[in-house]
Amino acid sequence: MNRWGHERRMRYDVIICFETHVELATESKLFCSCRVSSGAEPNTQVCPVCTGQPGTLPLLNKRAVEYCIRAGLALNCSINASSRFARKNYFYPDLPKGYQISQYELPFCENGHLEILGDDGMPYPVGIKRIHLEEDAGKLVHAAGSMAASSYSLVDYNRAGVPLLEIVGDHTRNPIRSLNEARAYLEKLRQVLRYIGISECSIEQGQFRCDVNVSLRPKGSEQWGNRAEIKNMASLRFIVEALQFEIKRQSQILESGGTVVQETRAFDEAKKITLSMRSKEDAPDYRYFPDPDLPPVAPEGLDVEAIRRSMPELPDEKVDRFVKVYGLPRQEALLLTRDKPVSEFFETCAATGKDARRLSRWIIKDLFKLLKQAGLDIQHCPVPAADFSHLVDLVASGFITDRIGQSVLEEMFARGCGPEVIIEEKGLRPIQDLAAIDRVIGEVLAEHPDVVAKIQAGDTKPIGYLIGRVMQKTANRADPRQVKRRMEEKLRP
Amino acid sequence: MAACDLSAMQLASLLRRGEISARQITTSVLERIEQREESLNAFITVTPEQALDQADRADARFRAGRPLSMLDGIPFVAKDNLCTRGIKTTCGSRILENYVPSYDATAVRRMLDQGAVLVGKTNMDEFAMGSSTENSAFGPTRNPHDPQRVPGGSSGGSAAAVAAGETVLALGSDTGGSIRLPAAFCGVVGLKPTYGRVSRYGLVSYASSLDQVGTLARTVMDCAWMLKAVCGHDHRDSTSADLPIPDFPSTLGNGIHGLRIGLPHDYFVEGLDPSVAARIREAADVLAECGARLVDTRLPNARHAISTYYLIATAEASSNLARYDGVRYGLRQAKPSGDMIQMIQATRSAGFGREVKRRIMLGSYVLSAGYYDAYYLKAQKVRRLIKADFDRVFEKVDCIVAPASPCLPFALGEKTAEPLQMYLVDVFTVSANLVGLPALSLNCGTLDGLPVGFQVMGRPFDEETVLRVGHVYEQAQVESTRE
Numbered sequence: 009m010n011r012w013g014h015e016r017r018m019r020y021d022v023i024i025c026f027e028t029h030v031e032l033a034t035e036s037k038l039f040c041s042c043r044v045s046s047g048a049e050p051n052t053q054v055c056p057v058c059t060g061q062p063g064t065l066p067l068l069n070k071r072a073v074e075y076c077i078r079a080g081l082a083l084n085c086s087i088n089a090s091s092r093f094a095r096k097n098y099f100y101p102d103l104p105k106g107y108q109i110s111q112y113e114l115p116f117c118e119n120g121h122l123e124i125l126g127d128d129g130m131p132y133p134v135g136i137k138r139i140h141l142e143e144d145a146g147k148l149v150h151a152a153g154s155m156a157a158s159s160y161s162l163v164d165y166n167r168a169g170v171p172l173l174e175i176v177g178d179h180t181r182n183p184i185r186s187l188n189e190a191r192a193y194l195e196k197l198r199q200v201l202r203y204i205g206i207s208e209c210s211i212e213q214g215q216f217r218c219d220v221n222v223s224l225r226p227k228g229s230e231q232w233g234n235r236a237e238i239k240n241m242a243s244l245r246f247i248v249e250a251l252q253f254e255i256k257r258q259s260q261i262l263e264s265g266g267t268v269v270q271e272t273r274a275f276d277e278a279k280k281i282t283l284s285m286r287s288k289e290d291a292p293d294y295r296y297f298p299d300p301d302l303p304p305v306a307p308e309g310l311d312v313e314a315i316r317r318s319m320p321e322l323p324d325e326k327v328d329r330f331v332k333v334y335g336l337p338r339q340e341a342l343l344l345t346r347d348k349p350v351s352e353f354f355e356t357c358a359a360t361g362k363d364a365r366r367l368s369r370w371i372i373k374d375l376f377k378l379l380k381q382a383g384l385d386i387q388h389c390p391v392p393a394a395d396f397s398h399l400v401d402l403v404a405s406g407f408i409t410d411r412i413g414q415s416v417l418e419e420m421f422a423r424g425c426g427p428e429v430i431i432e433e434k435g436l437r438p439i440q441d442l443a444a445i446d447r448v449i450g451e452v453l454a455e456h457p458d459v460v461a462k463i464q465a466g467d468t469k470p471i472g473y474l475i476g477r478v479m480q481k482t483a484n485r486a487d488p489r490q491v492k493r494r495m496e497e498k499l500r501p
Numbered sequence: 502m503a504a505c506d507l508s509a510m511q512l513a514s515l516l517r518r519g520e521i522s523a524r525q526i527t528t529s530v531l532e533r534i535e536q537r538e539e540s541l542n543a544f545i546t547v548t549p550e551q552a553l554d555q556a557d558r559a560d561a562r563f564r565a566g567r568p569l570s571m572l573d574g575i576p577f578v579a580k581d582n583l584c585t586r587g588i589k590t591t592c593g594s595r596i597l598e599n600y601v602p603s604y605d606a607t608a609v610r611r612m613l614d615q616g617a618v619l620v621g622k623t624n625m626d627e628f629a630m631g632s633s634t635e636n637s638a639f640g641p642t643r644n645p646h647d648p649q650r651v652p653g654g655s656s657g658g659s660a661a662a663v664a665a666g667e668t669v670l671a672l673g674s675d676t677g678g679s680i681r682l683p684a685a686f687c688g689v690v691g692l693k694p695t696y697g698r699v700s701r702y703g704l705v706s707y708a709s710s711l712d713q714v715g716t717l718a719r720t721v722m723d724c725a726w727m728l729k730a731v732c733g734h735d736h737r738d739s740t741s742a743d744l745p746i747p748d749f750p751s752t753l754g755n756g757i758h759g760l761r762i763g764l765p766h767d768y769f770v771e772g773l774d775p776s777v778a779a780r781i782r783e784a785a786d787v788l789a790e791c792g793a794r795l796v797d798t799r800l801p802n803a804r805h806a807i808s809t810y811y812l813i814a815t816a817e818a819s820s821n822l823a824r825y826d827g828v829r830y831g832l833r834q835a836k837p838s839g840d841m842i843q844m845i846q847a848t849r850s851a852g853f854g855r856e857v858k859r860r861i862m863l864g865s866y867v868l869s870a871g872y873y874d875a876y877y878l879k880a881q882k883v884r885r886l887i888k889a890d891f892d893r894v895f896e897k898v899d900c901i902v903a904p905a906s907p908c909l910p911f912a913l914g915e916k917t918a919e920p921l922q923m924y925l926v927d928v929f930t931v932s933a934n935l936v937g938l939p940a941l942s943l944n945c946g947t948l949d950g951l952p953v954g955f956q957v958m959g960r961p962f963d964e965e966t967v968l969r970v971g972h973v974y975e976q977a978q979v980e981s982t983r984e
Contacts, residue, residue: 056602056603056604059829060824060829061584061602061603061604061829061830062584062590062592062597062600062602062705062706062824062830063582063583063584063590063602063606063702063703063704063705063706064702064703065701065702065706065737065738065739065740066739067736067737067739068739095820097819097820097823097868099823099826099842099845100841101826101828101841101845104824104829105823105824106820106822106823106824106825106826107820107823155840155841156840161841163828293869293870295819295820295865295868295869295870295873296868296873297816297820297868297873297877300709300710300740300817301706301709301739301740302739303739303740
């Protein structure tokens with residue numbers, strides 16, 4: 009954040025409120041049994057129900073309701089005793105029935121929160137107003153890019169009826185107060201939803217879509233300015249850029265004594281600015297009413313308690329457990345639990361491994377580096393957990409040195425084989441013969457009399473260099489700690 | 502008597518005795534259609550080849566001694582708002598003039614699966630909105646008893662076809678009286694089951710919380726057999742009841758001794774033609790002679806039923822008819838210079854008739870911001886009050902006898918100038934839809950040569966009592982004509 013941004017931040021309070029649509033990873037759509045998968049030919053995953061044929065009726069997908077309640081429990085919401093679907097009525101070619109089945113007055117989940125680390129370093133439970141279920145619309149493709157410029161448009165209804173979760177922030181209760189908190193909220197939300205297995209939350213694939221409301225007020229004032237809504241930014245980076253621009257735009261308006269217009273704006277990805285789309289007067293009347301084709305849903309029909317019991321462990325719980333059970337420093341626990349598959353890899357290793365702390369360090373430092381270089385995620389790691397764990401044990405027991413272990417890991421990664429094979433092949437077992445080590449130490453000391461003199465005069469720092477020389481001469485097969493011990497003895501006057 | 506004029510049960514008996522074939526029955530029906538259809542216009546689509554094909558297969562089953570059910574080989578028609586796979590389904594509207602569904606409505610499928618022979622799709626008020634079948638885009642249907650008069654609506658085609666022998670059985674739909682009123686006007690039997698008894702899957706929705714698929718026939722027994730054939734839980738309709746199916750025909754003959762029959766004082770008021778009122782009372786007296794006890798009952802919120810109905814029905818309809826936009830099926834009226842929204846407007850303007858447009862406008866208004874509470878929400882509250890009236894009444898009586906219509910079948914064009922006049926024709930029928938009660942309409946005589954019908958309403962899911970009362974009355978009339 010540049011200096012000007014900092015100054016601006018000093019003058020204004022900000023409220024940022026997200027409305028997030030999450031595509032659920034159910035096997036079928038929300039109100040029919042059509043399959044949900046990406047990349048299918050247009051209009052091949054459709055049926056009379058999701059194309060709104062006359063006479064068809066919706067049939068609720070119970071798995072989607074379970075996923076919604078899982079999200080509600082994970083986000084600390086209260087689950088309503090009875091929930092109702094409502095019709096949101098408007099005309100658009102990608103909306104097969106001329107209305108969207110959504111929820112209005114009785115959503116499944118309400119009044120929750122998501123804890124992030126606030127800007128002041130303290131835990132901050134960002135308010136969540138409600139979570140509800142609704143169906144997605146189809147996809148409209150215009151021949152010439154925009155409706156206005158095209159002589160025809162095409163509609164694909166594969167996506168129509170896909171279940172969406174709508175998660176709405178609460179601007180009256182612990183709202184997001186800054187760009188940093190916004191980023192933290194979105195990252196944590198994605199993490200939690202992926203942890204409970206209800207969605208992959210890929211922003212690029214349209215599984216995690218954000219609209220955001222922003223409003224400002226001068227510090228010390230009671231009066232919030234009007235809010236602007238920015239819709240459909242296609243990546244986390246764009247969201248942050250849009251917010252940056254919008255906060256700047258609104259602060260400039262307030263600075264010059266003006267009022268922010270309450271409206272909907274779109275983000276221009278190329279110019280990095282937001283543009284007015286629609287003002288409040290044009291806001292449509294959706295004529296919401298409870299959908300008479302769907303009776304109220306009562307969670308006793310669904311056993312909320314059973315869902316709660318079967319919930320996977322949440323990220324925060326896992327961090328606490330890693331710290332407690334494996335004795336890991338909190339920072340490492342956070343890194344290991346950021347992605348659930350990584351945490352699972354760690355635990356698989358730790359189950360057979362002898363040194364959990366060493367395992368943790370090796371994953372974070374060495375394995376992550378190799379994965380990143382190869383552009384792989386942990387699910388595609390060429391080193392199986394059992395082999396990795398075995399390797400770390402070998403290092404822990406001193407069978408091989410740390411540095412040897414690192415190069416063995418690189419080999420294992422490249423070849424996909426176990427550690428023993430490589431160690432035998434390359435004769436990498438550490439030098440156990442003390443006499444041999446002493447000989448090399450002697451050599452090195454003899455080659456660097458000036459350094460020896462320095463050390464003996466009281467400056468212990470250069471010993472590292474000498475140890476390094478010994479390691480070079482032994483092709484890293486000497487144990488550096490042992491080398492250090494014996495060298496120190498030799499150097500004692 | 503021609504085969505097409507017999508009841509389904511009479512025909513079932515003849516089929517089993519080998520005295521008639523299914524093909525002969527269907528041929529008889531098709532011949533009657535040929536004779537009368539030009540003057541009646543009860544059908545939108547006749548399917549003679551498919552019908553004869555189905556009849557032939559029924560005959561093969563009978564020869565093998567393996568009929569599928571009591572309805573095997575019996576001709577039926579389906580109102581044109583019931584989807585039939587591969588057969589045009591128009592809902593009486595230009596906007597679906599050439600629409601061919603890819604699936605069968607559950608009620609239709611169940612009839613076909615039991616061997617009934619589909620002869621065609623019948624005329625109706627557009628999207629079931631009307632009480633006279635004058636709102637069809639394909640011309641009105643005429644009353645078989647008097648071609649200058651309406652057959653009632655919106656299932657006018659089904660009722661007229663049954664009355665004229667153009668079919669033996671008919672499926673219709675009833676949202677505010679659309680089976681019961683035409684049944685009364687045409688002198689046949691019409692049954693609206695309890696809401697949830699029969700699946701609505703494949704019935705093109707008008708008002709989702711009021712619509713029900715029902716049956717029309719010439720005898721109460723036939724209606725009972727049809728109901729048994731089509732009712733029952735359908736997982737595709739979330740509002741369909743998951744209840745066991747009673748054997749309706751078997752209890753019809755159990756008599757009505759000691760049965761308490763309510764007569765709603767609040768229905769017999771100004772606006773009800775006095776001679777019609779007299780016929781209803783006579784019918785009640787016949788039932789008393791058969792062993793029932795007549796009880797005066799009150800339904801104080803009855804006077805709100807019509808407004809409540811027209812607020813809720815139009816609201817739901819405005820949403821249910823939003824899908825007709827020219828994008829995926831049906832009529833598309835593209836404007837060469839227009840955009841997608843203009844295409845939608847042009848399509849709906851050209852495709853919908855005046856009454857449909859009127860109700861969509863009303864319904865949109867009722868749901869609009871600022872009016873939702875005063876109209877839609879208020880109407881739902883009054884609906885609960887009306888239901889409470891009936892709950893209270895059913896503590897003291899087992900069923901209710903009431904008029905079906907405030908007037909005799911009226912002349913074509915007589916009520917089309919004033920929509921509200923037409924709406925008031927529904928005054929006795931809408932309550933059963935608002936409360937979800939089963940209701941039967943059957944003939945109780947004639948006045949000036951025109952049929953008069955009366956209604957029997959029962960407790961939710963108590964079609965048995967309603968049918969039994971109807972059957973007893975019917976048998977008593979048969980007895981008295983013999984005497």
